[in-house]
Amino acid sequence: xxxxxxxxxxxxxxxxxxxxxxxxxxxxxxxxxxxxxxxxxxxxxxxxxxxxxxxxxxxxxxxxxxxxxxxxxxxxxxxxxxxxxxxxxxxxxxxxxxxxxxxxxxxxxxxxxxxxxxxxxxxxxxxxxxxxxxxxxxxxxxxxxxxxxxxxxxxxxxxxxxxxxxxxxxxxxxxxxxxxxxxxxxxxxxxxxxxxxxxxxxxxxxxxxxxxxxxxxxxxxxxxx
Amino acid sequence: xxxxxxxxxxxxxxxxxxxxxxxxxxxxxxxxxxxxxxxxxxxxxxxxxxxxxxxxxxxxxxxxxxxxxxxxxxxxxxxxxxxxxxxxxxxxxxxxxxxxxxxxxxxxxxxxxxxxxxxxxxxxxxxxxxxxxxxxxxxxxxxxxxxxxxxxxxxxxxxxxxxxxxxxxxxxxxxxxxxxxxxxxxxxxxxxxxxxxxxxxxxxxxxxxxxxxxxxxxxxxxxxx
Numbered sequence: 001x002x003x004x005x006x007x008x009x010x011x012x013x014x015x016x017x018x019x020x021x022x023x024x025x026x027x028x029x030x031x032x033x034x035x036x037x038x039x040x041x042x043x044x045x046x047x048x049x050x051x052x053x054x055x056x057x058x059x060x061x062x063x064x065x066x067x068x069x070x071x072x073x074x075x076x077x078x079x080x081x082x083x084x085x086x087x088x089x090x091x092x093x094x095x096x097x098x099x100x101x102x103x104x105x106x107x108x109x110x111x112x113x114x115x116x117x118x119x120x121x122x123x124x125x126x127x128x129x130x131x132x133x134x135x136x137x138x139x140x141x142x143x144x145x146x147x148x149x150x151x152x153x154x155x156x157x158x159x160x161x162x163x164x165x166x167x168x169x170x171x172x173x174x175x176x177x178x179x180x181x182x183x184x185x186x187x188x189x190x191x192x193x194x195x196x197x198x199x200x201x202x203x204x205x206x207x208x209x210x211x212x213x214x215x216x217x218x219x220x221x222x223x224x225x
Numbered sequence: 226x227x228x229x230x231x232x233x234x235x236x237x238x239x240x241x242x243x244x245x246x247x248x249x250x251x252x253x254x255x256x257x258x259x260x261x262x263x264x265x266x267x268x269x270x271x272x273x274x275x276x277x278x279x280x281x282x283x284x285x286x287x288x289x290x291x292x293x294x295x296x297x298x299x300x301x302x303x304x305x306x307x308x309x310x311x312x313x314x315x316x317x318x319x320x321x322x323x324x325x326x327x328x329x330x331x332x333x334x335x336x337x338x339x340x341x342x343x344x345x346x347x348x349x350x351x352x353x354x355x356x357x358x359x360x361x362x363x364x365x366x367x368x369x370x371x372x373x374x375x376x377x378x379x380x381x382x383x384x385x386x387x388x389x390x391x392x393x394x395x396x397x398x399x400x401x402x403x404x405x406x407x408x409x410x411x412x413x414x415x416x417x418x419x420x421x422x423x424x425x426x427x428x429x430x431x432x433x434x435x436x437x438x439x440x441x442x443x444x445x446x447x448x449x450x
Contacts, residue, residue: 065368067376094362097369121357128353132346132360137319139364143290144322146371151292151411186376 001034001057001108009057009110013081019126031116037103043087046098050090052113056082059107060168064100073149073186075099076141077168085134091118149186157185158195159223162205162214172214226259226282226333234282234335238306244351256341262328268312271323275315277338281307284332285393289325298374298411300324301366302393310359316343374411382410383420384448387430387439397439 007029011017017025034057037043044051046066054061061078063086078084078101089095091114120127148157161184165174178196182189196212199205204220206213214220232254236242242250259282262268269276271291279286286303288311303309303326314320316339345352373382386409390399403421407414421437424430429445431438439445 065372067372071376073371089361092357092361094358095365097365097372122354123350125348125350125353128350128357129347132317132353132356133319135357135360135364136314136317139360139367140320140322142364142367142371146298146367146374147290147292147322149371149374151296 001110006032006034006110009055013055013057013083016124016126016130020120020124024120024124024127027116027120028112031113033111033113034108035111036106036108039103039106041103042100043103043109044099044101046100049098050088050114052088052111052115053117054078054084054087054101055110055112056080056084057108057110059103059105061107061109062102062104064102065097066100071186072100072183073145074184075145076138077104083134085117085131086138088114088117090114091121154185154187154191155195155198156224158192158199159204159220161185162199162212163217163220163224166214166217172217174212174214175210176212177210226335231257231259231335234280238280238282238308241349241351241355245345245349249345249349252341252345253337256338258336258338259333260336261331261333264328264331266328267325268328268334269324269326271325274323275313275339277313277336277340278342279303279309279312279326280335280337281305281309282333282335285329286332286334287327287329289327290322291325296411297325297408298370299409300370301363302329308359310342310356311363313339313342315339316346379410379412379416380420380423381449383417383424384429384445386410387437388442388445388449391439391442397442399437399439400435401437402435 010028010032014028043054043061056078058080061084062074063076063078063084064072064074066072084101086095086099087101089099121131148160158181161181162174165176166172178192179189182192185192196205196207199220200207202219204214204216206215235253235257239253268279268286281303283305286309287299288301288303288309289297289299291297309326311320311324312326314324346356347353373385383406386406387399390401391397403417404414407417410417421430421432424445425432427444429439429441431440
């Protein structure tokens, strides 16, 4: 990525850009690196991976956690203009969970190294304030997921997942395996297949090899409300 | 609580006290209120309850969430010197989950109103930095619980709960009902009773009316590791 374009992204996408000093801007510019990742590639893989703040310039990333047994739960997704600081979590002494970040589409990011972000965070009130805002937003996302998992029955969670996935992909024909859905929702494939078959028998979806088609969105949405 | 004592608590327990200005200190002093709550009393009950920052001066508080159906999950506990800012969550625009806080013992707190804490947070880097630290610490606690719930089998969670409870109460004789444990762990009473009976058959605990006695701590701990 040309320097000129990198600077454009930084100045447009970093919400605190207009509130930091010229020196702080130069520090970010000089240390930030543009990177691209192919669909499926891992940007961050758990323990000891603490690269820095990620700014998404294109594509789509998935942030998730993984159990010892390899079970996954998606925490949230990042789209263009989104920023991730959990990828710099080692700078926050109290964060001790490991996150994974994977490209769900071909994606571009700009990376600001942890040491630089940390320095800004400790010296600039606008940056510290932004960190607070972003952290509380992610915290809230995760609380929502936890409430879903703990308090919501699986039919609602699956219906919600299908509707969300269809809006993210902008199609009613979802190309996703039962296994992948199970990983997203932290359950077993059999549980997903059983519920999808029930949805099919209710006329809400139709199932085919490697795909799910939403037939009755209204009925699916009713499940959630 | 006499003014003198309130000031002593504030200056000793607020980690950023030495780093804020005299004006900011006075602002806190003049707005902070000491309160006491009896065992079982609710300090904060969900939606629209946003009183401010809580500083625990004595006793023990439980912070939890509640589902529409009344199911509860304990997020964490607060002891003397602990601080809670989720009780001022309305100042953080991205937080949109509701928390409940209940006194588990007779407890004393000092309350700094939301408007005051918010003003400090927006004008003082040490306060903003502390908010970050505390938020990431609570975030981490909640992630731990989520991982427990999602990834850990129920025998381990129950064993962990019994050991923790015994260390909090400093006794092997726990006076707690199966129903209360179920509420703490977000499950049904029957599930708790069944697992406790299994623990009893394995000689790890003995059950009596209204109580559980830990007989073999080593064996319980082995379950967790």
